[in-house]
Amino acid sequence: MAFINMxxxxxxxxxxxxxxxxxxxxxxxxxxxxxxxxxxQSEMITVKTHGDRTLFFDFLPFDIGKISGYDVKxxxxxxxxxxxxxATRRLVLRGVDGIVFVADSMVVRKDKxxxxxxxxxxxLSDYKxxxxxxxxxxxxxxxxxxxQGIPVLSFEEMEKDLNSVLKAPSFSASAITGVNVVQTMxxxxxxxxxxxxxxxx
Amino acid sequence: MSYTLSExxxxxxxxxxxxDLIDLGVHCVFLIDxxxxxxxxxxxxxxxxxxxxxxxxxxxxxxxxxxxxKIIGEGEFSLLFHKGEKENIHFSKVxxxxxxxxxxxxDISLGFLRLKVADAVEKTKRILGSPDAE
Numbered sequence: 573m574a575f576i577n578m579x580x581x582x583x584x585x586x587x588x589x590x591x592x593x594x595x596x597x598x599x600x601x602x603x604x605x606x607x608x609x610x611x612x613q614s615e616m617i618t619v620k621t622h623g624d625r626t627l628f629f630d631f632l633p634f635d636i637g638k639i640s641g642y643d644v645k646x647x648x649x650x651x652x653x654x655x656x657x658x659a660t661r662r663l664v665l666r667g668v669d670g671i672v673f674v675a676d677s678m679v680v681r682k683d684k685x686x687x688x689x690x691x692x693x694x695x696l697s698d699y700k701x702x703x704x705x706x707x708x709x710x711x712x713x714x715x716x717x718x719x720q721g722i723p724v725l726s727f728e729e730m731e732k733d734l735n736s737v738l739k740a741p742s743f744s745a746s747a748i749t750g751v752n753v754v755q756t757m758x759x760x761x762x763x764x765x766x767x768x769x770x771x772x773x
Numbered sequence: 774m775s776y777t778l779s780e781x782x783x784x785x786x787x788x789x790x791x792x793d794l795i796d797l798g799v800h801c802v803f804l805i806d807x808x809x810x811x812x813x814x815x816x817x818x819x820x821x822x823x824x825x826x827x828x829x830x831x832x833x834x835x836x837x838x839x840x841x842x843k844i845i846g847e848g849e850f851s852l853l854f855h856k857g858e859k860e861n862i863h864f865s866k867v868x869x870x871x872x873x874x875x876x877x878x879x880d881i882s883l884g885f886l887r888l889k890v891a892d893a894v895e896k897t898k899r900i901l902g903s904p905d906a907e
Contacts, residue, residue: 575810576777579784583775584810614823617830628837631829647809647829663836667808669775768775 573667574768582643583768586667587760590692591674592684593625593653596713599747600674601632601648604757607750611635626652629664639765646761653688662695670707670764672756675734677714677744679723682733689734703738707763710735710742711756716749778901783813785900790815793893799877799886800860804897807832807870820876831874835864854883863887865894868901 574585589597598618605616612634619628632648649668651661673692675685693703712730725733727744735742741759745752778786786804794802795815803814803824809832814824835853842849853864863875863886873894877886 573806573808573810574775575806575808575812576775577783577812578777579780586808586810614826617826619830619833628833629829631826633825633829645825647825649829659840660833660837663833663840666832666836667806667810771775 574669574764576642576768576772580643581641582645583639584645584647585669585761585764585768586647586649587670587672587764588664588668589648589650589672589674590661590665590688591653591713592676592681592688593655595653595674595676595681595685595688596747597650597653597674598626598630600672600711600713600753600756601630601650603747603750603753604634604648605632607754608634625654626650627657628652628660636761640769644765648757655687658691658695661691662698665695665699668696668699668701668706669768670760671709672760673708673710673734673740674747675710675712675730677712677724677730678717679725682725685730686733707760707767708738708740709756709760709763710738710740711745711752712742713745713747715744715751716746778812782900786813786897787815789893789896789900793889793896794875797886797889798881799875801876803828803874804867805832805872805874807836807872809833812871822876827874831862831864831872835866835872852887863890865890867894867897871897871901873897 574583576583589600591597614633617631621627630650634646636644636646649664651664673689696703718724743752743756747753790802795817801816801820801822804812805828809829811828839849855862861877865873867873
């Protein structure tokens with residue numbers, strides 16, 4: 573639910589990185605934070621457990637400059653991926669404008685991806701939002717693991733599992749090395765802004 | 774779904790925040806929505822907090838506390854307040870979608886602040902609930 577401040581000529585947009593536990597959502601934000609450190613004025617906020625897992629969310633505010641005369645403030649959030657934290661996941665989704673679904677390409681995580689995207693669909697429906705209508709980008713993370721001999725699913729297999737119906741834009745990526753992290757973010761920002769502009773017409 | 778408030782509504786809200794709260798001596802005040810967006814904010818010129826991060830955390834915190842209230846059979850908790858050594862934070866719900874957050878020092882008593890906040894919340898409700906809100 574983007575808020576458009578007519579007085580300050582400012583738009584605040586909420587983008588949530590969703591996906592199964594240990595899939596690389598926080599790593600995406602950490603890479604963005606490192607890469608654009610000089611443009612991000614505040615610290616990245618993380619609410620973690622003692623075991624370094626996301627407990628509530630990570631938060632990274634990111635100014636992207638002016639679009640049509642309005643200052644656009646992008647607020648990047650992650651959700652906790654672990655199944656048991658569904659209540660907090662749902663809270664973070666409140667007012668979401670765009671979603672990046674970070675899937676784990678490891679073969680052993682195949683089922684977890686499918687469960688997580690179903691969970692996203694259910695949680696969105698609680699807010700009367702449809703997964704097929706909200707701006708959505710899929711990211712198939714951890715492709716770097718193939719080089720270490722760890723079995724990963726191909727792009728086509730990931731597409732078949734997660735994107736055969738949605739047909740959302742998708743990227744193979746490595747959040748650790750940065751492959752396609754910025755491209756994923758740029759794509760979701762562009763789609764979300766376009767969707768907000770469309771609504772305002 | 775995006776939403777906006779008219780310039781007039783925002784000016785009126787800012788006026789309330791300034792006159793009813795900043796002039797009272799609070800350090801910083803901001804009105805946010807439950808998604809964590811900042812609708813309006815004011816400070817005393819000395820406060821230098823990262824309000825965007827505070828807004829995100831406050832919306833999450835309020836959501837978590839409301840969920841806890843429901844689990845124990847309460848609709849919501851009426852007083853949400855964190856006390857620090859020098860700074861304190863007070864949260865008030867405004868209608869169903871907004872939250873008024875006030876950061877204040879120990880020179881203002883909580884009781885007096887609550888009285889003033891209740892008044893400011895009522896005035897803000899009237900503005901947010903007016904038909905101009907899209």
